[in-house]
Amino acid sequence: MLQVENLHAGYGTSEVLTGTTLHVKQGSVVALIGANGAGKTTTMRAISGMIKPASGRVLLGGQPVQGLSASRIAKLGLAHSPEGRKVFGPLSVEDNLLLGAYNHLPMFFGFRGRAAEGLEKVYALFPRLKERRLQAAGTLSGGEQQMLAIGRALMANPKVILLDEPSMGLAPVIVQEVFNIIRRLKESGVTLLLVEQFAKSALEVADYAYVMERGRIAVEGTPAQLHQNERVIAAYLG
């Protein structure tokens, strides 16, 4: 579904990604782990078009999307739930969700009618959001905001979701809940690329995982294979 081939990208003159290659099959959850500064977030930003790759290819459903603008890539079916959640604080929960569907809904008439189905699906997954649908998103707790960020990504009905550090800055009990959500998403057949600091938990939900070091993939394999790799255990699973 998502193929990244030999991707090079960076900021200004400093190159962060030096040839990243990874594949996400339809309906699978793929984890991307590694140290700070290894290039995980940059990979996500390069895939979703927030920065332009210098070279390499990104294929979404077989179609090359590298070099397109972020809004164009989003329209083609890629949703990015960014690090730090980035919900629209002053807007209501429901408006945040509707903005997620903005790309494939009519501009003026019948907006809500067409969106209702998507909203129902998200509310079924996150009943908490339905309870709070008229509340300003900025007043939600950290865990609820994370649900909202994921829900907003789902509203676009995407082929692939990029999930960047969903557990960042959350209490342990909420982190467990976030991983339960990811498990539920997986059961409903969503294709997911997950960046996560909690490597252990990430490997528990993932079908396949990549370990990044200095801008490229150092190790890859199924969670079971990584659990046997001594280097990975020492550096990331401690």
Next chain:
Amino acid sequence: MLKRLLLLRGTEIIVLALLACIPLTVSNSYLLGLLTLLTIYGILLIGLDVTVGYLGQVNLAQAAFLGLGAYAAGLSVSLLGFGMMGALGVSLLVGLVLGGVLAFPALRLEGPQFALATLSFSALSTTVLNEWDGLTGGAQGLSLNRPPLFGQTLGASGFYWLCLVILALVWMGMRNLLASQWGRAFEALRDSPIATDAMGVGTFRHKVAGFALGSSLGGLAGGLYAFNFQYLQPQSFTYDLMVILLLGVVLGGRKSLWGAFFGASLIVLLPNLLSNRILFEVISAAGLLLALVAGGRGWMKKTTKPFQALAPVIAMGMLVAGGFMVENTENWRKAIFALMLFSVVVGLPDGIMGFAARYLTKLFRISPSALPPASNLDDVLPLGKSSGGVLLELQALKRYFGGVKAVDGINMQVKKGQVHGLIGPNGSGKSTAVNVISGLYAPTSGEILLDGKPLPRGSLFKVARAGVSRTFQNLQLFGELSALDNVMLALKGAYRVPLPLVLLGFSRAEDSRAKADALALLALAGLADQAGMRAKDLTYGAQRFLEIARALARKPELLILDEPAAGLAHPDVSVLVSIIKSIRERGITIILIEHHMDVVSELCDTVTVIDSGQVIAEGTPDEVKRDPKVIKAYLGVAPDEPVAMPA
């Protein structure tokens, strides 16, 4: 190192000598007039650059200060009979005092509101100059005679030399000031006012001082302006001039003395160049060529976006084409300025000098100045045994936001030398509690005692001075400053030289001592080899560690770490743990807010758990982890159970 000094200082001396020699070889009174104006605008723009470049505020009052200084000097000569030096002193003082008076209310505003406040000040002052007929002569203007300097009457070249000497003195003073703690403080409070206060460097006082300093240079330039033209009119100091001054600073390059000088020469020379058709064509063609070369290179190397490369080329092309089409280029002066400004803002955001400086540094291979060897860490942060006893005590601390009880009666004691953990669900009030302790918010009620004495309330600055230092959950680094400067800014007790001596350059010695001390702290945080990098270019983990090093530079009794491990991956977390351990060895008491339970268990002596603004448990990490209330509200599972079910 020597090469750097020779090149930088050498250029300054050569340019100064050249400028000083011109009147000896050329006796062209028109040229001399232009040169005099160049020095005056140079002083004016150096002053403007303090607010626009370093403080990062749009200041629209500098033309008004030029006018006020000019009238002050003129009136003190014609009414009070002052000499040259006396009159210039008065104009400087008028700029300083009025600048300070304007700064007090205006600098509590930010961004556009500040720009509007300065705009209304300049409207006010030109109106007063225009309408106060009895004093200023109103729209008729004010004629005056150039007063003698120490009994000597000054001719045109004599006055020019005086202006040049004053420019050179201002230049030296500013260079010394900007290289000192003052310059760092100016830049720091542009990047993060909150962190500037939290590091014990008063935001407001530095803002006011910076603005008053810039305005006083405006006033001084005004005095020289008055004696240059010997005739003043209020209309000379209106918005038109202000826009051109801003243009000069941006075109020349912000945060640079050379940029201000270059901008001044542009302002002075352009109107004259425009009157000569051939010269204008040559200059606009050169501009087009520069835009083509710079844009083309940037595009090839993919360092500039297509728009950034193309827009200046189009703007400069319009200039060239327009030069052939219009009859009188002088009538199009403002349009020409506008096109040039647009090209520079888009194509060279650092201004012309900023671009040239980068290029020249590469050309001459000027290396950044060498760093002194780091001090011994034990001298900077002495190894200390804590005497035991309570360092911080919270008594029934409350903080409400409207109806929300964020902190609702917390009692807590932090013992000396301990690492005290503070945990709880998101939104439980941990961050609010430390924000109240550190002075970001004032408490609604309750007591905060440090070492038995009440801590100042509601002022980051005062709390920081009382010995409490903190890091921020959402990083508050000074992004444009180097890692070293970030730490140097916060260094406690390192800067004692008073301002007048700083201007004369007597702060070098204490500055290099501070540098050595800061390097030792950077080494503690594992950042010794990244000292010269800009904070915003560091990796995320390094930025977290830099905040800790910066907080340590306050040499605090109490260090508050607000989620230092948030967003850190496993290898960096172990580095963090070892950094915190080595801080504890130095007898510094630490409050640690953290969600990573393994970090909390490894480091903390005592843990307080907060939920809904109240303490629900307290004890050693092991006791707390087994507390059913904590498991329910925070941990989710007991420590013996697996953290999550296998998929």
